[in-house]
Amino acid sequence: GAGVSQSPSNKVTEKGKDVELRCDPISGHTALYWYRQSLGQGLEFLIYFQGNSAPDKSGLPSDRFSAERTGGSVSTLTIQRTQQEDSAVYLCASSARQGVLSGEKLFFGSGTQLSVL
Amino acid sequence: GENVEQHLSTLSVQEGDSAVIKCTYSDSASNYFPWYKQELGKGPQLIIDIRSNVGEKKDQRIAVTLNKTAKHFSLHITETQPEDSAVYFCAASRRGGSYKLIFGSGTRLLVRP
Numbered sequence: 001g002a003g004v005s006q007s008p009s010n011k012v013t014e015k016g017k018d019v020e021l022r023c024d025p026i027s028g029h030t031a032l033y034w035y036r037q038s039l040g041q042g043l044e045f046l047i048y049f050q051g052n053s054a055p056d057k058s059g060l061p062s063d064r065f066s067a068e069r070t071g072g073s074v075s076t077l078t079i080q081r082t083q084q085e086d087s088a089v090y091l092c093a094s095s096a097r098q099g100v101l102s103g104e105k106l107f108f109g110s111g112t113q114l115s116v117l
Numbered sequence: 118g119e120n121v122e123q124h125l126s127t128l129s130v131q132e133g134d135s136a137v138i139k140c141t142y143s144d145s146a147s148n149y150f151p152w153y154k155q156e157l158g159k160g161p162q163l164i165i166d167i168r169s170n171v172g173e174k175k176d177q178r179i180a181v182t183l184n185k186t187a188k189h190f191s192l193h194i195t196e197t198q199p200e201d202s203a204v205y206f207c208a209a210s211r212r213g214g215s216y217k218l219i220f221g222s223g224t225r226l227l228v229r230p
Binding site for chain 1: 121123126151153158159160161162163166206208216217218219220221222223
C-alpha cells in the first residue's frame with residue numbers, strides 16, 4: 001500500500017513568509033511525528049500526535065512553529081515568518097498504535113526540503 | 118535528557134569488507150535501539166533494532182550488538198556492497214516510558230567498488 005506522503009517535496013521561500021508543509025500518514029496509523037533534519041545533523045524531534053490526545057509540542061523550536069492534525073489523519077506543519085535558519089528537511093513519520101511507546105517502528109516520508117532565501 | 122552520540126560522520130570501506138558504526142547513549146533507562154538507513158532523497162528506513170534484554174541480533178548481513186554496561190551499541194555490516202552506501206542513523210528510546218526516538222547525527226557509509 002501507499003507509504004507516508006509529504007508535500008511539497010521542495011519549497012523555496014523568502015525570509016519572512018509563512019509556509020505550510022503537509023503530511024499524509026499511512027492509513028490507520030494513529031501516531032504521527034514531525035522531525036527536522038538540518039544539513040549534516042541528526043533528526044531533531046519537533047512534535048508528536050497520538051489519536052485524539054493532546055499533542056506533545058515540546059520539540060517545537062519557537063512559537064513561529066505550529067502543527068495540527070485534522071481528523072486523526074493528515075497533518076500540517078506551519079512555519080510563520082520564516083528565517084534562514086529554518087532551512088532544513090522536514091520529515092514526517094507515522095506508526096501504528098502508540099508508535100515507539102509500544103515498540104512500533106516508524107515509517108518516514110521522503111521529506112520536504114525547505115529553503116529560506 | 119537522553120543524548121545519543123554517533124562520533125563517526127563518514128566511513129569508507131572497500132566492497133566486500135565489513136563496516137562497523139558505533140553509538141553511545143547517556144540514559145541508562147533506554148531500552149530500545151533501532152538503526153535507520155537513509156538513501157539519497159528518501160526518508161530513513163528501519164533496518165534493524167534491538168531491545169535491552171538481548172546482547173546481539175542478526176539479520177542476514179547486518180547485526181546489532183548492545184553493551185548496556187558501557188552504554189554503547191553498534192551496527193555491523195558484513196560483505197558490504199555498493200547499495201549499502203547511505204547515511205545510517207542510530208537512535209534510542211525508553212520503550213514504555215517515552216514515545217520519542219532520540220537520533221544520532223548520522224554516519225555516511227561509502228562502499229568503494
